[in-house]
Amino acid sequence: MDHILAKSQQYGGETLAAHTWDVLVKLSDLYRLRPRLDNGSQLWHCLYWAAFLHDFGKAARGFQQRLRGGQAWSHRHEVLSLAFVDTIADGFTPEEQRWLVAAIVSHHRDEPEIAETYPPGLRHDPLVDLCNELEPQVIDHLQRWLTECANPWRDLLGLSDVVKCIQPKPVQVAADRLRNWLQVYHNWVRQLASTPGAARIPGILLRGLITSADHMASAHLRCMPPPVHDSWQTLAARAFPGQQAYTHQRQSAEVSPKSALLMAPTGSGKTEAALYWALGNGTATPARIFYTLPYQASMNAMYDRLRHTFGDAAVGLQHGRAVQALYARFHEGEEWSAGARRAQWEHNLNLLHARPVKVLSPYQLLKALFQLRGFEAMLTDYAQAAFIFDEIHAYEPERLALITGMMRYLRERFAARFFVMSATFPQLIRDHLGAALGNAPVISASPDIFARFRRHKLHLRDGELTDPATVEEIATTVRAGRQVLVCANTVARAQEMRDNLARAGLTDNHLVLIHSRFTYGDRNRIEQDIRARCGSNVTPRPPLALVATQVVEVSLDIDLDTIYTDPAPLEALLQRFGRVNRKGAKGICPVYVFRQPTDGQGVYGRDRDPERAGHIVRVTLDELERHNSETIDEAAINQWLDRIYADPTLHQQWTDAYRRMAQQVDLIINGLRPFQSDEQREDDFERMFDGVDVIPQCFEHDYVNLIVDERYIEANNYLVSISKQRFAILRNQGKIRPAEEVGQRRVWVALLPYDSRNGLSFGDTTYDPDWS
The missing domain is CATH 1.10.3210 (Hypothetical protein af1432)
Incomplete structure (x- = not known):
């Protein structure tokens, strides 16, 4: 033979x-x-x-x-x-x-x-x-x-x-x-x-x-890493020594192996509660633990955190730019080829469904429902698995309908279980989650935990975030030795704020900007810099203005002293607040929300009717007026949300969007057949994503040289993602052209300015479809 x-x-x-x-x-x-x-x-x-x-x-x-x-x-x-x-x-x-x-x-x-x-x-x-x-x-x-x-x-x-x-x-x-x-x-x-x-x-x-x-x-995988066999008590003693488990954390462990919802303040140990739920008493070890998050920055940060908890061999990372994130972690101290090989191998292990713990986006899971090639192996890997969904509020109703439909299908057909957690659960969303998860119990942090996490005092401000007086106030606060979070709803607005603060006298040592329009290489560098300077356990803490878009909202373990933010939906604002005084150890910290512009720059609740576009922001501002100058009681937040979503226009908008997609999900699931991938559905899946990769003109030569040398991972570090709408606008303006000939790769060059501090600039601050 x-x-x-x-x-x-x-x-x-x-x-x-x-x-x-x-x-x-x-x-x-x-x-x-x-x-x-x-x-x-x-x-x-x-x-x-x-x-x-x-x-x-x-x-x-x-x-x-x-x-x-x-x-x-x-x-x-x-x-x-x-x-x-x-x-x-x-x-x-x-x-x-x-x-x-x-x-x-x-x-x-x-x-x-x-x-x-x-x-x-x-x-x-x-x-x-x-x-x-x-x-x-x-x-x-x-x-x-x-x-x-x-x-x-x-x-x-x-x-x-x-x-x-x-x-x-x-x-x-x-x-x-x-x-x-x-x-x-x-x-x-x-x-x-x-x-x-x-x-x-x-x-x-x-x-x-x-x-x-x-x-x-x-692939010559020598052996499959074993699942995590710890009980929650063993994990707590090993990974979180000296920490007394909160009541909601113990309850999460005790409800395992059932699905459950958790409501608890940001910073109150929801991640630990989720891991305790996944492991339970150690007798029903989950085949896999999937930790899902909406943004790449939060996924990368959670990957680092879980590697520290479970070890490198146990944890994988899977999202559209995972190879770049892995390479950023592995190439230091190694020749580029060794770092690239390790990053590619780690990425391949995720595609092989080998890691017992995986951090990923829900969209990676949804590939299976869209019957993409290899979907049977994906669904098999989800069988009898434990899924953690962090900050479910971050998804628009259409995406939430897709996610809940997938949850229901995996629970009913593949014995999967789910732990969905958030600081905010309006009844509207809780009802849909309950239906998908079979009336899963709701665990809530105890009143004393909510009382302990009264850490923010709300201040509504007239005018806009970009007003000169506000810029000077932020700069003065930083010069006084504080760390300030500045949240803008669009990339262009965040870039404008960084430039304004620089003109107000803050140096590069005092300014960090993060958004989606950096090259992937710069983005990974900035994320690691933020954790090094603003992490909740960092001491001493240098004075800093962190200017950001929505990418900081979810599961970044950072802790600043105050925040100045554009108006946004309440769920988003609370997540932004959660990056300030994270553990509640600083007493009561001020959080500043501006009343203008009332449409939230058109980012939220987009609608062709200008009267309906941004309606959720206006309703949120009306609710916040009731609590202006108050210390925020996080135990009452769901009542605030229920009043917001009771607004007839908003309720109708949300319900209609959710129902339309839920009907589509039923058709998708009913059409799911083994032994047949579906190219048409692959197109449907790709339409869910609003990104096109481009190369800033200043990096074109470097990119082409790396491709010629077959250093593909390093080459991809020069790519920037922009929206399809912005791509079309720029192409019509003659600001996009094909790159030099690089084999089979079709790559576009953006004839626009780029620098490592501000990212790719479009040169205007009007309506910006690249909002994250």
Whole structure:
């Protein structure tokens, strides 16, 4: 068997036997991760025998020649592997035979592609030529290997309790038998199209598990990191020594393994509560822990925090620019190539679904609902997992409808559980979450915790954030040794404030600006600088003005002395306030909200009707007027929110938007079918994102040189994301052009000024679609 290869020399020259063993090892790891996933079926039995046979077709003459540098091979090896199903078919019921065949033939290509490659009814069946690719001596080798090794390997891998022993029959490789098993597969896929719901789950699990095992083996993943087995008490003693658990943290641990909602003030240990919930008493270890956040800055910060808690090997990071964030952490002290390789490997481990704890955005999860390629493996990884959703307020109603629909589907079909937490839960949102999570209990911080976190005094100010008197006041406060957070609703406005503060005498040592329009390299550098200067545990604390957009609102563990902010919805304002006096150790700190502009620069509640656009900001300002000059009672915040969302116009806007998307989600879920990814839905998914990457003109030469040197990760550090709307405006103005020829990459150059302090500038402060 040593002369029969599974991989070319380019990918290690691995033999078929060695690769198959490695796939079975990874499959056994997946079994131990979720031993009860089968729900009483013969899932693992079918998967084991499918994995043993899945690459038998690679022994074909043409495929072996291709691996050794020969011509391309026009056939599918996984289809040829079906030629050996007859040898073991007696060990399966008819339903299990469908499962076995589907797992084998689907591990690389979707069903429509297989059907197109081997259509029935042709005068000359291409399966005849395919079968002739197996030489008699090779068939004998494969038969002997199957007969002598399959059952002993099952025992070696500890699978004898879930995988039945089968004595293989002699093989007869014939095109008609191959056609029979291929037709069994096609018939089952057609049947699943008309039987939605639970009937489709076995197909999803079969394909998801066998492709995961195969990809892990092909990537030469030595071993899968084990799940976190700590109890919440063990984690508390190890990771948070000396901290007395709050009541809401203990209650979160006790409600595990049920889903739950948590309402608690920002800074009161919600992250710890969520981790305690995920682990519980340690007897029901979750297969995976997913920690979801809305912004890349908060994801990067949480990744660092959880690595410190669980160790590097346990935690992964997954978002659109995760490779850049990882490279920023790994390249220091190493040659660029070593840092790049490590960053790419860490990124690949997330794609392989190997890390037991993962920090990611909900949009990474939603890829599965949109039936993108590989969605079965994604859904399988979500099975029996614990999901933490931090600051659910950050999502607009349409996005929230998508998220709650996904929650409901994963809870009902894949036994997933959810912990949703926020400082603010208006009843409107709580009702929808309750419906999605099966009336999950609501845990609330105790009255004494809310009282302890009375730490902010609200001051409404006339005029705008950018008024000269305000700029001078902020500069004076910084010169007095304080740390000030300045929050603007748009990038252009944040850039204007930074320039105004610089003109007021603050130096670069006293000014930090963060928003979405920096290059990815500068963005990672700035995030780390902010944590180093403003982190809640940093001492001494240098005087500073941190000017930011919404990117600071969620889960950044920073602690400043006061805030000056544009008007915004109450949920956003409270998150901004949460970056000030985070632990309540500074007494009562002032927070300043400006009354103008009342539309919030059109960022919130966008609507074609100007009377409705920004309506939520105006309603929020009306509510804040009732509490002006008061110390904010966070226990009463939900009452404030309920009054805001009771506004007829706002309630109608929110409900209509949520309902429209919820109806679409039902259609999406009902159309979710295994063995078929959907390119049209891939387009629908991409339309959810409003970003186009461009290169500032000053970096074009550097970018092209790095691409030529194949230093792709470093090259991507020069990219900036702008909105599609802004891209179209700039292109019409002649301020966007294609970059120099860089192979297959289509990259655009922005003919606009850029500097590392302000980012990419558009040169105007009018309506700015790039608002974060």
